Amino acid sequence: MHDIKVVLVGAEHAGNVGAVARVMKNFGVKELVLVSPKFASFDEAYARAMHGRDVLENARMFKTVKEAIVDADCVVATTARLGDQYHVFRTAITPQTLVENLGGVEGKVAILFGRESSGLTNEEIKEADIVVTIPASEDYPTLNLSHAVAIILYELFKSSLSHLTKKKVRAATRREREQALKFFREIILALGYREEKIELVEKAFRNIISRAWISGREMHTLLGVLRKIRDRLCETDKANKPLTS
Numbered sequence: 001m002h003d004i005k006v007v008l009v010g011a012e013h014a015g016n017v018g019a020v021a022r023v024m025k026n027f028g029v030k031e032l033v034l035v036s037p038k039f040a041s042f043d044e045a046y047a048r049a050m051h052g053r054d055v056l057e058n059a060r061m062f063k064t065v066k067e068a069i070v071d072a073d074c075v076v077a078t079t080a081r082l083g084d085q086y087h088v089f090r091t092a093i094t095p096q097t098l099v100e101n102l103g104g105v106e107g108k109v110a111i112l113f114g115r116e117s118s119g120l121t122n123e124e125i126k127e128a129d130i131v132v133t134i135p136a137s138e139d140y141p142t143l144n145l146s147h148a149v150a151i152i153l154y155e156l157f158k159s160s161l162s163h164l165t166k167k168k169v170r171a172a173t174r175r176e177r178e179q180a181l182k183f184f185r186e187i188i189l190a191l192g193y194r195e196e197k198i199e200l201v202e203k204a205f206r207n208i209i210s211r212a213w214i215s216g217r218e219m220h221t222l223l224g225v226l227r228k229i230r231d232r233l234c235e236t237d238k239a240n241k242p243l244t245s
Contacts, residue, residue, distance in 0.1 A: 002156065003108045005031035006149060007068050009124060010115040014039040018048025018056060019146035020113075025052035027153040032059040033068045033110075065112065065124050073107035073174050074210070077120055077128035078152070080142045091207055092133040095152050099159040101130070101213040107171035111152060116145055126203075129177065129210035172219035177209055180219065183226035190233035 006024055011017050011034060021032060032055050039045075042056070049056045062068040069075050079092060093101070102109070112128060114120035119142075125131060134143060134151050143151070184205050188198060214222065 002102060002160070004029050004153075004156065005033055005072070005108070005110050006153075007033040007035060007065070007110050007112045008037070008145070009035040009065060009068075009112055009120060010038055011145070012038045012116045013145075014042055014045040015048045016116060016145040017042075018045035018050075018052075020149050021045070021049040021052035021055040021059070023052070023146050023150045023153060024055050025050075026150070027157040029153055030055060030058070032056065034059055034061045035065055035068050036063055037061070038115075065127050069110045069112075069127060071108060072110035073171055074102075074109045074130065074213070075112065075128045075174075076109060076130045076132055077112045077125045078114070078132050078134070078148060079119055079125065080133060080136070081119065092131040093211060094135060095132055095155040097211075098130065098132050098152075099155050101211055102156070102159070107173075111149075113145060113149060129174075129206065170216040172209075172214045172216050176216070176219045176223065177206070177214075180209060180223055180226060181206055183223065183230050186230045187226065187233060190230070 006020065006029060008017060008020060014037075017034065017037065017039075024030070024032060045056055046053060076098065111132075112120060112124065114124070132152065134148055136143060181202060185198065185202060188201055193201060209219075209222075
């Protein structure tokens with residue numbers, strides 16, 4: 001199974017956190033991170049954790065999502081509110097598709113789960129490489145926090161059993177993907193894209209390279225191509241600029 005950490009953002013009920021710790025124990029996931037929890041006492045959390053008490057005891061706390069995901073190679077955000085063709089920041093895949101994309105690739109995966117009442121904010125989702133939604137009835141699509149965690153961890157655990165004998169491949173790191181995004185931004189700036197369009201285009205590119213779960217070798221090749229395109233466009237731009245006195 002991948003090196004997974006569960007990140008609960010703004011959890012509002014201690015009991016739900018305890019239930020999440022219990023579910024994590026069921027599927028062999030040990031790393032729990034809490035970002036600015038909204039409850040004062042962990043008593044109910046420990047009562048609900050049962051045999052997952054050690055997961056809860058070892059949980060780390062941070063003030064922001066940025067701090068919580070700094071060591072992750074891939075960040076997955078979960079949401080019940082979907083985007084559309086005009087709102088790409090919430091363009092989501094299913095847990096099954098997530099598992100297919102991760103495949104046998106190694107890397108640290110942080111999975112973000114939002115507040116029980118309102119989920120993750122758009123700004124928090126923008127920190128993610130991949131957005132996942134769990135299909136549910138339109139009448140009531142929002143799942144209980146621990147149930148959502150259980151479904152996604154189950155899919156990942158089930159997949160890990162079939163990948164035990166497969167050769168592992170190094171995943172492209174978060175730093176490599178950010179470098180690809182940097183080159184891409186320089187390219188679209190050289191092409192004359194307006195500033196108000198850049199964020200949308202960048203997010204579309206990030207969605208593509210994240211959902212593809214690119215290997216380290218593939219990313220090395222992609223970076224080389226993007227660098228050459230960037231350099232050629234910059235050379236052309238300089239050649240076309242008039243000389244100044």
